[in-house]
Amino acid sequence: MIKFCMLSTKGGVGKTTLAASLGGLLADMGLRVLLIDADIQPSLSKYYPLSHQAPKGLTYVIDHGAITQECISHTEIDGLDIILSDDPEGAIQHKLATRADGMFRLSRALASPIMSDDNYDVVIIDTQGAAGHLQNNAALAASQIILPVVPETLAAREFTTGTMELLERLEVGPEFGFRLGPVRAVLYKQSRTADAKHVAQALREDFIPMGGRVTLLNTPVPLAKAYTEASTKRIPVHRHETRHPGTMKSASQVMHELVWELIPSLKDVYAGGFTVTTAPAAPTVEESGHEQG
Numbered sequence: 477m478i479k480f481c482m483l484s485t486k487g488g489v490g491k492t493t494l495a496a497s498l499g500g501l502l503a504d505m506g507l508r509v510l511l512i513d514a515d516i517q518p519s520l521s522k523y524y525p526l527s528h529q530a531p532k533g534l535t536y537v538i539d540h541g542a543i544t545q546e547c548i549s550h551t552e553i554d555g556l557d558i559i560l561s562d563d564p565e566g567a568i569q570h571k572l573a574t575r576a577d578g579m580f581r582l583s584r585a586l587a588s589p590i591m592s593d594d595n596y597d598v599v600i601i602d603t604q605g606a607a608g609h610l611q612n613n614a615a616l617a618a619s620q621i622i623l624p625v626v627p628e629t630l631a632a633r634e635f636t637t638g639t640m641e642l643l644e645r646l647e648v649g650p651e652f653g654f655r656l657g658p659v660r661a662v663l664y665k666q667s668r669t670a671d672a673k674h675v676a677q678a679l680r681e682d683f684i685p686m687g688g689r690v691t692l693l694n695t696p697v698p699l700a701k702a703y704t705e706a707s708t709k710r711i712p713v714h715r716h717e718t719r720h721p722g723t724m725k726s727a728s729q730v731m732h733e734l735v736w737e738l739i740p741s742l743k744d745v746y747a748g749g750f751t752v753t754t755a756p757a758a759p760t761v762e763e764s765g766h767e768q769g
Contacts (some may be wrong), residue, residue, distance in 0.1 A: 478739065479586065479599040479657075481618035483611065483642070490664040493707055494697065495602040496523040498738075500712025501731050504747035507597040510548070511558040512537075513602040514582070514614050518561035518567075524551040524710055528556075533562035538571065538610075541584040543591055547629035553712070557596075572609035582613040607642070615646055619657040619717045620738065623690070624664040624697075643689055661687055662734065663696035695734045702727040714747055 480498070482491040495511065503509045513520040514534060521533075528550040536547050537559060548557050572578035585591075586599065601614045615621055623639060639659075646656055702720075706713035706727070718728040725733075728747075733754070736743045 477591070477593050477596055477599065477619075479619045480738070481603065481614045481621045483603055483615055483621050483623055484605050484625075484638075489605065489626050490697070491605065491624055492523065492602050493703055494624055494662070494664060495517055495520055495600050496621070497703070497706070497713045497731055498602050498735065498761070499556055499598075500524070500553055501714050501735055501747060503553050504596050504712065504714070505735070505742065505745055507555065507599065508595065508597045509556050510591075510596050511551075511556065512582075512599060512601040512614075513559065513561035514601050514610050515561055516563055516566045517604065518564070519561040520602040521558065524553060524556070524558070525708065526550065527552045533560040535562050535568060537585045538568050538581050538613075541577075541581050543585045543588040545590060548590075553739060561667040561713045568610055569608050572613065578609055579612050579616060580754065582610075583617040586617050607645070610684070612646060615656065621657060621659045622738075623659060623661040625661050626665050627663050627696075639690060640653070656689075658691070660738070661692045663692070665699040666696040693734065693737050695730065695737055697730060698724065700724070700727065 480495075482495045484491055492515070499509050501649045511520060512534070526549050530545075530547055530549040532544075533549075534547075537543055543559070545682045547559050549560055551556050572581060575581070577584070582601075591599075601618060603611045603614045639661075641658070643656070700717075702717040703713050706716040711715065714728040714731045719728075720726040732746060
C-alpha cells in the first residue's frame with residue numbers, strides 16, 4: 477500500500493485540489509483509494525459527493541488509534557472512499573499534544589486490519605497549511621510526502637525555509653522506529669511566465685543544501701481554469717478536461733504524467749484501464765470511459 481501525505485507549511489498552495497485530483501484519477505485507473513481529510517477546514521470532505529456518509533470520522537480514528545468501517549464514507553466515484561474531517565474546533569491537536577504516543581496515532585490507525593492491501597492500494601492524506609501535531613502525524617504515517625509549491629518568489633522562499641524546518645522537526649521519528657519517506661515537491665499553479673521558470677530553477681538549486689532529502693518532480697501542474705472548474709463541478713479534473721483546445725497539455729494528460737512519476741509501475745496506464753505503448757496527448761472520452769464535464 478502506498479501512503480501519500482499532502483504537506484505544506486502554508487495554506488493556499490493547492491494541497492486539497494491536488495489530493496482530490498490524484499485520488500479521483502487513481503480510482504478511475506482501477507486502484508482502491510482512501511482519502512483522509514486531516515485538516516480542520518474540511519475542504520477535501522466536501523470535494524466529492526458522497527454515496528454513503530459514515531457515522532464517525534477523523535476524531536474516532538485519532539482517539540482510538542484505529543480505522544473501522546464506521547469511519548469510512550464512500551464517494552460517488554467507484555473505488556474512492558474517504559475519512560471525513562469532523563473537528564472544526566481543532567480539539568484533535570490538543571489531544572495529540574497530551575499523549576505520549578501523540579506523533580504516531582495515525583500511523584497506528586493505518587495498521588488497522590481494514591487497511592490491509594486486500595482493501596486499499598493507496599491512501600492520500602490531506603493536511604492543514606500550518607505546523608502542528610496532526611500534520612506531524614500525517615507526515616510520519618506516509619510512505620511518500622508531496623509538497624505542492626507555487627513558483628512565485630515569496631512563496632518559494634517560504635517553501636524552502638519551511639521545508640527545512642519541517643524536516644528538522646520530524647527527524648526525531650527514527651528514534652522511535654519511524655522514518656520520513658521520500659519528499660517530493662511539485663510545482664503547482666505554474667504560469668508560463670519567465671519569472672515562474674526562473675523561480676522553478678532556483679527551487680531546484682535550493683534543494684541541494686537539503687542533502688537530497690527533497691526532489692522536485694518533472695511534471696508541473698499549470699495555472700489553468702480547468703482545475704477550478706472541476707472543483708466547482710465536484711468532479712476529477714481528468715474527467716473535466718480530456719483534451720486542451722490549444723497547444724498545452726490537457727489536465728488529464730498532466731495528471732496522468734504526475735501519477736506516473738509518483739507510481740512508475742502505472743506508466744502508460746490511463747483512467748479506465750486504457751494502456752498504450754507510447755503516450756498520446758490523452759485518451760478520448762470513449763477510451764477513458766467518462767464523459768467530459
